[in-house]
Amino acid sequence: MNSIFQLMGESSHQNLYFCNDQEVGLQAIIAIHDTTLGPAIGGVRMLPYSDPSEAVEDALRLSKAITYKSAITGLNLGGGSAIIIGDHRTAKNEALLRRLGQFVESLNGTFIASIDVGTTQKDLEYIYTETNYVAGLPNNLNGVGDTTGFAAKGVYYGIKASLKELYGSDSLAGRKIVVQGVGSVGEKLVGLLRTENARVYVADTTEERMLKIAAKYRAEPVRYQQVHELDVDVYAPCALGGTVNPESVGIMQCKIIAGAANNQLRDEEETSKLINEKGILYAPDYLINAGALISCYSEIQGYGNERTDALIENIYSATRSVLQKSKEEQISSMEAANKIAEKRIFDIRKIKR
Numbered sequence: 001m002n003s004i005f006q007l008m009g010e011s012s013h014q015n016l017y018f019c020n021d022q023e024v025g026l027q028a029i030i031a032i033h034d035t036t037l038g039p040a041i042g043g044v045r046m047l048p049y050s051d052p053s054e055a056v057e058d059a060l061r062l063s064k065a066i067t068y069k070s071a072i073t074g075l076n077l078g079g080g081s082a083i084i085i086g087d088h089r090t091a092k093n094e095a096l097l098r099r100l101g102q103f104v105e106s107l108n109g110t111f112i113a114s115i116d117v118g119t120t121q122k123d124l125e126y127i128y129t130e131t132n133y134v135a136g137l138p139n140n141l142n143g144v145g146d147t148t149g150f151a152a153k154g155v156y157y158g159i160k161a162s163l164k165e166l167y168g169s170d171s172l173a174g175r176k177i178v179v180q181g182v183g184s185v186g187e188k189l190v191g192l193l194r195t196e197n198a199r200v201y202v203a204d205t206t207e208e209r210m211l212k213i214a215a216k217y218r219a220e221p222v223r224y225q226q227v228h229e230l231d232v233d234v235y236a237p238c239a240l241g242g243t244v245n246p247e248s249v250g251i252m253q254c255k256i257i258a259g260a261a262n263n264q265l266r267d268e269e270e271t272s273k274l275i276n277e278k279g280i281l282y283a284p285d286y287l288i289n290a291g292a293l294i295s296c297y298s299e300i301q302g303y304g305n306e307r308t309d310a311l312i313e314n315i316y317s318a319t320r321s322v323l324q325k326s327k328e329e330q331i332s333s334m335e336a337a338n339k340i341a342e343k344r345i346f347d348i349r350k351i352k353r
């Protein structure tokens with residue numbers, strides 16, 4: 001127990017809640033990192049953790065990341081996370097999800113649940129049966145529906161802001177961009193980039209998917225093993241985390257890294273240093289992939305499409321501020337983003353007391 005308080009203290013977490021309902025088989029954790037800016041939003045992640053302490057660590061890490069993501073994008077939301085310990089393919093059912101909904105409801109709006117790995121919009125509907133504190137509902141329940149288009153739009157602005165910083169122009173025409181992973185977000189990003197005549201290369205471990213997307217958007221297919229060696233303006237990681245690491249940076253030929261994947265940097269400190277030494281510009285992942293979170297915020301606030309688009313467009317100016325601060329203070333762009341996010345929380349905390 002001591003170590004849990006130590007972990008919470010190290011990352012300045014406010015609360016950690018546990019729910020154990022043996023009758024329905026629910027073992028769940030809700031972590032609230034910081035509610036200075038507003039209620040803590042977070043996805044419901046369902047995975048078969050082998051040890052509850054792993055689930056606690058994940059909940060703490062994920063909730064802190066959301067605090068920073070909300071802060072840097074100007075949202076009035078805090079960071080949270082919900083974890084259900086169990087195999088989402090076999091152990092998920094209506095009673096379990098509704099029980100989680102009751103758990104969320106018991107926190108009186110301090111936590112707002114959305115979807116994450118192992119949960120779907122259908123699951124969120126079950127949670128919604130028991131609590132109104134949810135975001136990311138389907139369109140037929142007046143929700144934002146599929147958030148992947150919003151995520152792609154944010155990445156698109158992040159790429160444009162990075163181009164502006166490096167070349168003095170944010171025009172995409174003729175710029176060479178490789179999109180690694182053309183799944184839900186990657187495909188929509190390819191569409192946006194091609195509309196403005198960027199020269200787009202697409203890679204995916206599923207060859208059929210890669211060929212389909214290449215043909216649909218008149219992009220060029222490349223083998224996924226060759227992504228890092230391509231001489232391009234932008235490398236957009238849109239598959240899994242950790243693809244930017246000392247080994248891959250060693251062979252990279254791109255000028256900018258800007259994509260949708262979460263936790264792109266493995267060994268953050270060392271990798272940031274190597275990126276810097278190579279003169280590669282890095283648009284922080286948690287800032288430019290915030291479009292989905294922004295759309296959930298819009299749903300909570302009852303905003304229409306126009307306001308949602310405007311909030312997502314802010315990613316452009318936020319990315320520029322981060323890159324400029326990074327240059328001026330000779331710090332990594334991740335450090336610059338973290339500093340801006342922390343300062344906003346610090347300032348707002350003063351007026352909330």
Ligand SMILES: NC(=O)c1ccc[n+]([C@@H]2O[C@H](COP(=O)([O-])OP(=O)(O)OC[C@H]3O[C@@H](n4cnc5c(N)ncnc54)[C@H](O)[C@@H]3O)[C@@H](O)[C@H]2O)c1
Nearest residue numbers: 148151181183184185204205224238239260261262289292
């Ligand atoms: N879905 C969202 O709203 C959202 C929001 C923010 C961030 N993200 C992040 O963006 C990334 C993509 O999300 P998604 O919803 O499009 O996922 P997805 O599963 O629909 O797509 C991922 C694609 O990457 C491919 N892939 C996996 N490993 C690869 C590799 N080594 N090389 C090339 N391709 C590979 C897969 O075959 C798949 O087509 C994830 O990291 C996710 O966490 C998603």
